[in-house]
Each structure stands twice: as C-alpha cells, then as structure tokens.
Amino acid sequence: MPGRGQRHELGGVPVIVVENVQDYRDCVPYYVNKDDVCLELGCAQGCTTAVLAEHAKEVVGVDKSAFNFKVAEGRYTHIEFHEIAAEDISALLRLGKRFTKIFLDISGSQPVGPLAALIEKYERAFPDVSLFVVKAYRLKKLVGLSTVFPEEVLGTTRNPSTAFMIKAAGAGGGGGLHEVNGVSGGLGAGRSGRRGSGRRGGLGGALRGHVGAVAVALAAFGTGLVVGRASSRR
Numbered sequence: 562m563p564g565r566g567q568r569h570e571l572g573g574v575p576v577i578v579v580e581n582v583q584d585y586r587d588c589v590p591y592y593v594n595k596d597d598v599c600l601e602l603g604c605a606q607g608c609t610t611a612v613l614a615e616h617a618k619e620v621v622g623v624d625k626s627a628f629n630f631k632v633a634e635g636r637y638t639h640i641e642f643h644e645i646a647a648e649d650i651s652a653l654l655r656l657g658k659r660f661t662k663i664f665l666d667i668s669g670s671q672p673v674g675p676l677a678a679l680i681e682k683y684e685r686a687f688p689d690v691s692l693f694v695v696k697a698y699r700l701k702k703l704v705g706l707s708t709v710f711p712e713e714v715l716g717t718t719r720n721p722s723t724a725f726m727i728k729a730a731g732a733g734g735g736g737g738l739h740e741v742n743g744v745s746g747g748l749g750a751g752r753s754g755r756r757g758s759g760r761r762g763g764l765g766g767a768l769r770g771h772v773g774a775v776a777v778a779l780a781a782f783g784t785g786l787v788v789g790r791a792s793s794r795r
C-alpha cells in the first residue's frame with residue numbers, strides 16, 4: 562500500500578530546548594559568538610536581547626506587545642527592536658537580515674504543535690540559521706520522554722545522531738561527543754546499554770540517566786532537538 566514504510570527527511574537545524582528564563586539566558590554565552598546575527602522572538606522588555614547583544618555581531622528583538630516593544634526600545638537604545646508577531650514571517654523577512662541563530666520565547670507554556678510548525682517556517686525562511694534556542698517546557702518534557710525506534714533495528718541509518726546514540730549507548734558506560742554548531746556536549750552513553758527494548762527507560766532513559774551529560778540529542782519533528790542541561794556544562 563502506498564505510503565507504508567515511507568521515509569521522511571529527518572535532517573534539519575538543531576534545537577536547544579530549555580524550560581526557564583535562567584537556562585535560556587545561560588545559552589547565550591554558550592552558543593552565540595561574534596559571527597552571529599541573532600533574532601529574539603518574544604523579547605519582552607529586552608533583557609535577554611541585551612545579553613545577546615554582548616555576545617553576537619548583531620541582534621534584533623521582536624515582540625508582539627506594543628508596550629514591551631516601547632520599553633525595550635527606550636531601555637536599550639543600541640539594540641534594534643520591532644513590534645512584530647512571531648508568526649508574521651513576511652514582516653520578519655522584511656527586516657532584511659541573514660539570521661544565524663534564533664532565540665524563541667513566546668511564553669514557555671506554548672503547546673508543542675504550533676511551536677514545531679513555527680520552527681519549520683523559520684528554518685525555511687532563514688536558511689542561514691544554524692541553531693534554534695527555544696524556551697518551552699512542554700517541548701522539553703516531550704523531548705525528554707522521547708526516543709526513536711532504533712534505526713539499527715529498522716535497517717536504516719538516515720539520521721547520524723540516531724546512529725551515533727545507538728552506538729554510544731551500546732558501548733555501555735562510555736561517552737561520546739555530539740557536536741552542535743561547533744559546540745561539543747557530552748552525549749551520555751547508556752548505563753544499561755539496552756537497545757530497542759521498546760520500554761520507557763530504554764535508550765532514552767539510559768541516555769537521560771547519564772550523570773554529567775550536557776546534552777541528549779534526539780531526532781524528532783524533522784529537526785534535531787537537544788535538551789540542554791544546566792549542570793556541568795563548562
């Protein structure tokens with residue numbers, strides 16, 4: 562039957578998922594450098610945008626709230642702010658910037674579906690983007706609970722990070738490095754080394770349980786989602 566066994570394009574721009582504003586801001590020095598042109602969507606009154614401005618070559622903050630936009634603009638006169646809704650891709654394109662990293666914080670309790678759709682739109686609209694940082698606890702929860710059915714079992718190896726995870730987990734107790742935009746984070750190897758058990762706590766659980774892991778790389782939603790861990794990352 563057509564469609565059965567269909568394979569999809571699973572590559573894409575990595576996504577760092579965080580659950581609160583402290584972790585969100587901590588991502589800035591970790592992932593942003595002086596080559597970056599950053600966009601912050603949901604910049605509110607510009608506090609994180611100002612942190613981005615310290616680390617990036619250029620930053621633009623946008624928020625749909627006229628009040629917040631005015632406060633941000635008055636407070637940080639050296640930064641470019643706009644009153645734009647995150648969904649308004651045309652208005653974002655009219656900014657005429659080649660954004661390299663996008664920070665998205667349009668309320669941390671956003672449902673996963675619309676967020677995932679937005680991320681895909683940004684990916685298409687801004688081909689220079691190499692990383693998303695998204696504050697969304699529901700997305701973090703879903704990613705943390707997720708793993709993929711092992712490509713090894715499926716007999717396919719389309720997603721390098723998945724293949725790597727399986728290899729690392731199979732090594733039992735060792736560790737590997739997963740590189741995201743030139744930033745290496747420790748990918749926790751599983752304690753159990755179990756593969757393809759189909760049980761919660763299988764590969765994903767083993768990876769999550771690794772003490773000192775900086776990031777767990779998971780392939781989902783057609784993008785590489787990475788759950789950031791605040792501890793032991795420097």
Ligand SMILES: C[S@@+](CC[C@H](N)C(=O)[O-])C[C@H]1O[C@@H](n2cnc3c(N)ncnc32)[C@H](O)[C@@H]1O
Nearest residue numbers: 603604605608609624625626646647666667668
């Ligand atoms: C939690 S605050 C952002 C805090 C800010 N990122 C910071 O680190 O200081 C969420 C902001 O998202 C804005 N917002 C919510 N939905 C939005 C949307 N669809 N487009 C643009 N901004 C939005 C709100 O106006 C609010 O200012």
